[in-house]
Amino acid sequence: MIEATNLTKRYGDRYAVEDLTFTVRPGMVTGFLGPNGAGKSTTMRLILGLDRPTRGSVTVNGRAYAAHRTPLREVGALLEARAVHPGRSPYHHLLALARSNGLPRSRVLDVIDAVGLTELARRRAGRFSLGMQQRLGIATALLGDPHTLILDEPLNGLDTEGIRWVRGLLRDLAGQGRTVFVSSHLMTEMALTAEHVVVIGKGRLVADTGLASLIAESGHSSLEDAFVDLTGAATEFRSPARDGADR
Numbered sequence: 001m002i003e004a005t006n007l008t009k010r011y012g013d014r015y016a017v018e019d020l021t022f023t024v025r026p027g028m029v030t031g032f033l034g035p036n037g038a039g040k041s042t043t044m045r046l047i048l049g050l051d052r053p054t055r056g057s058v059t060v061n062g063r064a065y066a067a068h069r070t071p072l073r074e075v076g077a078l079l080e081a082r083a084v085h086p087g088r089s090p091y092h093h094l095l096a097l098a099r100s101n102g103l104p105r106s107r108v109l110d111v112i113d114a115v116g117l118t119e120l121a122r123r124r125a126g127r128f129s130l131g132m133q134q135r136l137g138i139a140t141a142l143l144g145d146p147h148t149l150i151l152d153e154p155l156n157g158l159d160t161e162g163i164r165w166v167r168g169l170l171r172d173l174a175g176q177g178r179t180v181f182v183s184s185h186l187m188t189e190m191a192l193t194a195e196h197v198v199v200i201g202k203g204r205l206v207a208d209t210g211l212a213s214l215i216a217e218s219g220h221s222s223l224e225d226a227f228v229d230l231t232g233a234a235t236e237f238r239s240p241a242r243d244g245a246d247r
């Protein structure tokens with residue numbers, strides 16, 4: 001379970017996210033949606049303790065991420081698939097992480113297999129396509145067999161088969177009772193994958209609801225149309241006077 005309470009991050013005089021309060025529950029895929037620059041990556045960085053909130057707080061399973069004894073076993077994250085050293089193979093990248101987190105070598109082989117990288121396990125990751133790097137990023141997130149997964153745009157760079165594979169994987173992980181929080185700008189895909197959605201626009205929460213009710217209540221027939229409406233509303237959410245007052 002991820003719980004954000006009044007989560008706020010300001011860079012200089014601009015709010016990247018402001019007063020976000022939402023809960024991501026286990027047992028279902030929760031989509032994290034917002035237009036470019038809405039604050040999705042900032043929120044994920046705050047959840048993972050990579051940035052400190054200006055105000056408010058966020059916990060994963062009741063504690064700040066950094067307060068967990070073995071964070072990799074608690075939370076698996078994919079933030080930037082290209083973050084792997086280009087000279088390292090998937091096997092060595094994952095082995096180094098496994099060793100530093102007290103995980104067995106067998107786990108490395110398991111996750112390489114699970115993401116379909118067995119044949120490329122000893123090749124340099126620097127030569128991988130973005131889709132292959134995403135698979136390695138997902139393997140890294142799964143390494144500690146965590147109860148909570150946080151994935152920032154895991155579908156980027158994947159082909160149709162890869163997208164279908166990630167969809168099945170996310171659903172399986174949620175079906176096992178895990179918390180799965182995944183950002184994406186691919187609305188059609190999210191409509192097929194997520195049961196619950198958290199929507200932000202301009203750093204503000206605009207919806208935290210079941211996918212079906214979000215669409216039903218919007219009066220539209222697709223998530224895409226509902227999303228455009230909602231995030232359009234978010235633009236008007238801040239009156240110019242208020243923006244001037246605290247920015």
Ligand SMILES: Nc1ncnc2c1ncn2[C@@H]1O[C@H](COP(=O)(O)OP(=O)(O)OP(=O)(O)O)[C@@H](O)[C@H]1O
Nearest residue numbers: 011015016017034035036037038039040041042043
């Ligand atoms: N380190 C930083 N310093 C200054 N401003 C930042 C920083 N990180 C993010 N921002 C700003 O905060 C806002 C939210 O950015 P963020 O990357 O979180 O959005 P996003 O929803 O992930 O967007 P995208 O989908 O384009 O990745 C943007 O206006 C961005 O320019």
